[in-house]
Amino acid sequence: MSAARILVVDDEADIRGLVKEILSEEGYEVDVAANGAEARALRQRHQPDLVLLDIWMPDVDGITLLREWSSTTANSCAVVMMSGHGTVDTAVEATRLGAMDFVEKPLSLAKLLRTVEKALEGARARKTSAKTKSSAIATPVGKSRQVQQLRNELLRHATSDASLMLIGEFGSGREAFARFVHDHGSRAAKPFVAIVSSALRELDAETALFGQGDRGGMIEEVSDGTLFINEIGDLPPAAQRALLGLLETRSYSRLGDSKSRPFHARIICSAQPDIEQGVLRHDLLSHLSAALTRVPPLREYAEDVPDLLRHHVDRVVDGEGLTFRRFSIAAQNRLRNYPWPGNVQELRTMVRRLLLQGGGEEVSLEEIERELSQAAPPAETLVKQDLLALGLREAREHFERAYLQQQLLLCHGKVGQLAKRVGMERTHLYRKLRALGVDFRSVSDDVEA
Numbered sequence: 001m002s003a004a005r006i007l008v009v010d011d012e013a014d015i016r017g018l019v020k021e022i023l024s025e026e027g028y029e030v031d032v033a034a035n036g037a038e039a040r041a042l043r044q045r046h047q048p049d050l051v052l053l054d055i056w057m058p059d060v061d062g063i064t065l066l067r068e069w070s071s072t073t074a075n076s077c078a079v080v081m082m083s084g085h086g087t088v089d090t091a092v093e094a095t096r097l098g099a100m101d102f103v104e105k106p107l108s109l110a111k112l113l114r115t116v117e118k119a120l121e122g123a124r125a126r127k128t129s130a131k132t133k134s135s136a137i138a139t140p141v142g143k144s145r146q147v148q149q150l151r152n153e154l155l156r157h158a159t160s161d162a163s164l165m166l167i168g169e170f171g172s173g174r175e176a177f178a179r180f181v182h183d184h185g186s187r188a189a190k191p192f193v194a195i196v197s198s199a200l201r202e203l204d205a206e207t208a209l210f211g212q213g214d215r216g217g218m219i220e221e222v223s224d225g226t227l228f229i230n231e232i233g234d235l236p237p238a239a240q241r242a243l244l245g246l247l248e249t250r251s252y253s254r255l256g257d258s259k260s261r262p263f264h265a266r267i268i269c270s271a272q273p274d275i276e277q278g279v280l281r282h283d284l285l286s287h288l289s290a291a292l293t294r295v296p297p298l299r300e301y302a303e304d305v306p307d308l309l310r311h312h313v314d315r316v317v318d319g320e321g322l323t324f325r326r327f328s329i330a331a332q333n334r335l336r337n338y339p340w341p342g343n344v345q346e347l348r349t350m351v352r353r354l355l356l357q358g359g360g361e362e363v364s365l366e367e368i369e370r371e372l373s374q375a376a377p378p379a380e381t382l383v384k385q386d387l388l389a390l391g392l393r394e395a396r397e398h399f400e401r402a403y404l405q406q407q408l409l410l411c412h413g414k415v416g417q418l419a420k421r422v423g424m425e426r427t428h429l430y431r432k433l434r435a436l437g438v439d440f441r442s443v444s445d446d447v448e449a
Contacts, residue, residue, distance in 0.1 A: 004120050005029040005046055009039040009062070010054040010082065015107070019052065022109055023116065036060035040215055043069070048077050050119055053099075055083040055090065063093055067199055068208060070097045078123035080115055082107070139180060140173075141311045142304030146296045150177070153293050158184035163247075163288050164268045165232070167275065168295030171345030174270035175230060177295060182226040187266060190225030193218055197234035205239035209246075212255040219252055224264035232269040232288060233278040240281050247287045298340040298347065299409060306332045308344065312351040322355040330365040338372065339409040401436045408438065 006028050008019045016032040023030045031046060033039040036059045043051065055062040066079055081094045084105035094102060100119045103112060140151045157164050158181045166174040175194060182192045195218060200208055211217035219227070229235070235243070246252050247267070251260045269288050272278070276285070298305070309327050317324045327335070340346055350371055354363050404422070411417040415433070419426040 003027050003029050004049040005031070006116065007031045007033065007039065007042055007046070007048040007051045009033045009036075009051060009057070009065075011035060011057045012054075015054075015105070019107070019112070022113070026113065028116075036065050037215070039065060043077075044216070044221075049123055050078045050080065050116065052080050052082055052116075055081060055094075063090065063097070066094060066097045066099060070196070070199065078119045080119050140177065142301055142307050144301040144304045146301040147304055150293070150295065154181050155184060157181050157291055157293065160291065161186075161266050162290040163266070164291045164293065165275075165289045166268065166270045166293050166295050167273055168270070169273065169297045169343055171343035172295045172297055173344045174295050175228060177293075178226070178228045178268040178270070181268060182228075182266075185226075185266075187225050191222050192226045192228065193222040194228040194230060197229060197231045197239070200236060200239045202236040202238050205236055206242045207255055209239065209242055210252050210254050213257065216254070219246065219263060219265070220254075220261070222265045225266075227265045227267050229267065229269040232271050233275050233280050235280065240284050244281060244284045244287065247284070298343045300413070302336045302340075305336045305347070308347055309335070309351060312348050313355065316352050316355050320352075320355075323358060325355055325359065325361060325363050328362045328364055331363050331368045334365055334368050334372075337410065339406075397436060400432070401438060404433065404436065404438055 006023055008016055008023070008030060010016050010019070010032075011034055013034070016034065020030045020032050031042050031048065033042050035057050039051070039053070042048075053062045053066065062081060062083075066081070069079070079099045080101045080103060081090075081099045082103050082105060083090065100122055101115050103115055140147045140154070142148075154177055164178075164181065166177060168174050178194075179192060182188060207217065209217050209219050211220055229243075246263055250263045252263055253260055267288065271280075298308075306327070309332065313324065313326070316322055335347075342349075354367065354371065359367065404418070407421055408415075408418055411421055415429060416426060419429045422429070424432070
C-alpha cells in the first residue's frame with residue numbers, strides 16, 4: 001500500500017517545516033502550502049488523502065477554502081482544521097462543512113499524529129463504503145408504479161445529452177438519481193462534479209466556476225463529464241449570468257485569461273417544485289429544462305417503505321460494519337403511515353441512527369415511536385399571538401387549512417380516506433378544500449374519485 005499523501009496549509013513557515021518533518025518521519029508523503037492559492041494548486045495536482053488546513057491565512061481564510069471545496073464532490077479528501085484562535089462557532093462551522101476534526105495551536109505533536117491517523121482511517125472507511133454508493137443508493141428502490149415510472153424515465157434520459165432538470169422536494173434523492181443517469185450513460189467513465197448552488201458566493205462565483213489565471217475552476221474539472229447543480233434556484237445572480245453565457249456559447253474563459261475553452265459537459269440540475277415562481281432567470285430556466293423529470297416525495301409511494309428500510313439496513317451494515325437489525329411488521333406499518341417530510345433522506349438517517357444505537361434483533365414499534373417523537377419539531381400552538389389578532393372567521397380558516405393539509409399528508413392525498421378520518425361527508429369536504437385553497441391534487445396524483 002502506498003503512503004498516504006498529506007497537504008499542510010499554514011502561513012507560518014516554522015509550523016509548515018515542523019509538521020512536514022514529523023509527518024515525513026512517520027512515512028507520509030507531505031506537501032506544504034503557505035496560502036490559499038498554493039493550497040488550491042497542490043490539492044488539484046496531487047489529490048491528497050488529508051489536508052491539515054490553517055484557519056487564518058493572508059489571502060483567504062481556511063473556512064472559506066473549506067466551503068469552496070465542500071461545494072464539489074470531485075477530488076474530495078479528509079480535512080482537519082488548525083488554529084491558535086479557534087472558537088466554538090468556528091469549530092461548528094468547520095464540522096458542518098465537512099471537516100473531520102479540529103486541532104489547536106500550539107500543536108501537541110502526539111495529539112496531531114493521533115488526529116492524522118484517525119482522520120485517515122475515517123477517510124479510508126468512507127472511500128470503501130463509497131465504492132458501492134453510486135449504484136446502491138442511486139437506483140430507485142421499490143416496486144410501486146411511481147418508482148417503476150421514475151426508473152424508466154431516468155434510463156431514457158441516460159441515453160441523451162440534453163440538459164435535465166430533476167424537480168422534487170428536499171431529501172427526495174435527486175442527486176443520487178442524477179448519478180444514476182450519469183452512470184448509465186455514455187459519460188459514465190467521465191467525472192461527475194456536484195455544485196451546491198448556495199455555496200457559490202456572488203462576488204467570486206465566476207472564479208469558482210471558470211477559474212482564474214493559471215488555476216482552473218469547476219467547469220474545467222468536469223471536462224466532458226456531468227455537472228450536477230444542486231438547488232438551481234439558489235444560484236446567485238452572478239452565477240446565473242455566467243452559466244447562461246456558458247450554455248449559449250458552449251465556451252468559457254478563465255478570469256484574466258482571453259483564451260476561449262470549449263465546454264462539452266452535460267448539465268443536470270435539481271430544483272424545487274415551485275422553481276418557476278422563484279428568482280431564476282427565465283432564459284436560463286429554458287436552457288436547463290430541455291428535459292424534465294419529477295422525483296416524487298416518499299409519501300406518494302409509501303408502499304415501498306418496507307423495501308427501502310431493508311435496502312438501507314443492508315447498506316449501513318455492509319458499509320459501516322454495524323450489527324444487522326430487522327424492522328418488525330408493526331414498525332414497518334407505522335412508518336408506511338408516516339408522512340416523511342424529509343423524504344428518503346430522513347428514512348436513511350433514521351435507519352442509520354437506529355443501527356448505531358443498537359438493541360434487539362428487531363426494531364420495535366416502541367423504538368419507532370420514540371424516534372418520531374424526537375424527530376418531530378415542537379408542536380406549534382394553533383392559538384398564536386398573530387392568530388389572536390385576527391377576526392374569528394379568518395382565524396378559523398387558518399386553523400382549518402393547517403389541520404386539513406396535515407391530515408391530507410397522513411392520508412397520502414386520498415380524499416376518501418381524509419373524509420373518513422375527519423368525519424366529513426366527501427362532497428362537503430371537496431367544497432371545503434376548494435374554499436380554503438387546499439390543492440389535494442398536488443399531494444397525490446392518485447386521488448380517489
